[in-house]
Amino acid sequence: MHSNVIRSILFILLFIFCLATPARSADSLNYRAFCFYYNWYGSKAIDNKNYHWSHPVMPQNDKDTTKTMFEGNGDIGANFYPQSGEYSSADPVVIDKHLSQIASAGIGVIAVTWLGKDDYTYRSVRPILDAAQRYHVKVCFQIEPVVRKTIFTTKDAIAFLIDQFGHHPAFYRNEVTGRPIFFIYDSYMIPANHWAQILSDSVHYSIRHTSHDADIVGLWVNKGDEQFFIDGSFDGMYTYFASSGFTYGSTPANWKEMQLWAKKHNKIFIPSVGPGYNDNRIRPWNRSNTKFRLKGKYYDQMFASALSADLKMIGITSFNEWHEGTQIEPSVPYNFKGFIYEDYSPLSPDYYLKRTKYWLSGFN
Numbered sequence: 001m002h003s004n005v006i007r008s009i010l011f012i013l014l015f016i017f018c019l020a021t022p023a024r025s026a027d028s029l030n031y032r033a034f035c036f037y038y039n040w041y042g043s044k045a046i047d048n049k050n051y052h053w054s055h056p057v058m059p060q061n062d063k064d065t066t067k068t069m070f071e072g073n074g075d076i077g078a079n080f081y082p083q084s085g086e087y088s089s090a091d092p093v094v095i096d097k098h099l100s101q102i103a104s105a106g107i108g109v110i111a112v113t114w115l116g117k118d119d120y121t122y123r124s125v126r127p128i129l130d131a132a133q134r135y136h137v138k139v140c141f142q143i144e145p146v147v148r149k150t151i152f153t154t155k156d157a158i159a160f161l162i163d164q165f166g167h168h169p170a171f172y173r174n175e176v177t178g179r180p181i182f183f184i185y186d187s188y189m190i191p192a193n194h195w196a197q198i199l200s201d202s203v204h205y206s207i208r209h210t211s212h213d214a215d216i217v218g219l220w221v222n223k224g225d226e227q228f229f230i231d232g233s234f235d236g237m238y239t240y241f242a243s244s245g246f247t248y249g250s251t252p253a254n255w256k257e258m259q260l261w262a263k264k265h266n267k268i269f270i271p272s273v274g275p276g277y278n279d280n281r282i283r284p285w286n287r288s289n290t291k292f293r294l295k296g297k298y299y300d301q302m303f304a305s306a307l308s309a310d311l312k313m314i315g316i317t318s319f320n321e322w323h324e325g326t327q328i329e330p331s332v333p334y335n336f337k338g339f340i341y342e343d344y345s346p347l348s349p350d351y352y353l354k355r356t357k358y359w360l361s362g363f364n
Contacts, residue, residue, distance in 0.1 A: 026136035030360040031108035031175065034183075034270060035316040035328075036142060036240070037098075038113050039089040039124045046088035051120065053077075053086040055323060060285040070281070074336040077282045078322040081334035081341040083349050090124040095131045101329065102319060103135035105356040109172050110319065111183055114141040117160060129170045138172035139165075142183040151190060155198045155205075158182055159212045180214045181268075183238055187218035188228065195232030217268060220249040226261060236267045242274020242317040242326040243289045244302065252305030259309050272315035273302035275352050278325030296347060296355060303359040314363060316356065328352035 042051025050072035057068040070077030087094040115121050132139050147157045165171050201208045220237035229237055239249035255271050262269035276293035306314050320329045330349035334341040344351050
């Protein structure tokens with residue numbers, strides 16, 4: 001029987017099972033916790049290409065002529081290997097499994113990476129929203145640099161996402177402001193006075209007081225970025241990176257001070273915790289920022305710092321960024337031609353999902 005026919009039958013059976021099995025209650029989820037979710041993986045069986053499992057070694061600079069390529073099919077350019085194998089982000093069976101795992105961890109919101117409506121990742125968005133609805137999870141978006149080229153392409157992306165998905169029951173809206181939220185990765189690449197053209201009240205082509213108004217959250221990297229967020233009329237800031245000490249913003253010791261500043265200026269502050277960081281297979285020149293998991297202690301330390309900073313919202317980096325080793329998705333032992341992938345041993349494959357649930361239950 002053709003593999004696609006088998007997969008269709010499995011999805012129908014899964015759908016029937018979902019109807020017969022009550023999803024987790026919304027009361028068990030924390031809607032102030034945002035987990036970054038990557039829908040950019042592909043498989044030859046479903047997508048005709050091993051998207052992102054096939055990955056180049058990234059050059060350090062313009063003079064770096066490195067051409068090494070991880071081809072996938074066991075060789076994925078990561079230090080850990082997924083329990084689900086090299087899946088497709090467009091596979092409805094995988095999507096449902098992921099949303100079930102996310103809900104089991106108590107995560108209320110996922111921030112899906114947005115690469116544009118013309119990108120192959122687009123076809124996974126609605127199935128993600130539909131699965132999220134089944135598990136009472138909400139969905140927002142992180143707008144990536146390929147879309148965020150100018151303030152106007154960013155504005156167009158925000159408008160498209162709200163128009164296309166804003167009426168979906170799983171589309172996230174801030175319970176305080178009533179607005180969607182968008183994370184803008186590397187927002188500092190565009191000057192603050194440009195951002196103000198679409199984010200301030202005084203410009204006629206601003207998104208403010210329109211159907212596309214939203215909470216726009218920029219990336220806080222350096223100490224001194226505060227003025228950028230004021231001048232750019234941002235609604236908030238996030239830190240994203242899971243490597244403590246990599247940036248001022250990603251360093252938990254600074255979060256209490258950053259939260260106080262955000263509160264004083266009526267801004268949303270969403271720092272990110274993570275279980276570790278290791279991208280040395282695709283960025284071998286970045287080993288200084290590696291953070292080992294320490295059998296879960298690194299994750300515990302970041303969460304404990306977050307709780308002590310009196311935060312209102314928190315980010316989790318990430319559910320499945322395998323190439324940077326920040327994933328909380330289950331991992332298993334794997335050996336490819338002598339390369340032995342790490343795993344969470346002696347912890348269980350789903351340890352980080354359970355530990356996330358533990359910490360989020362205390363994040364009130």
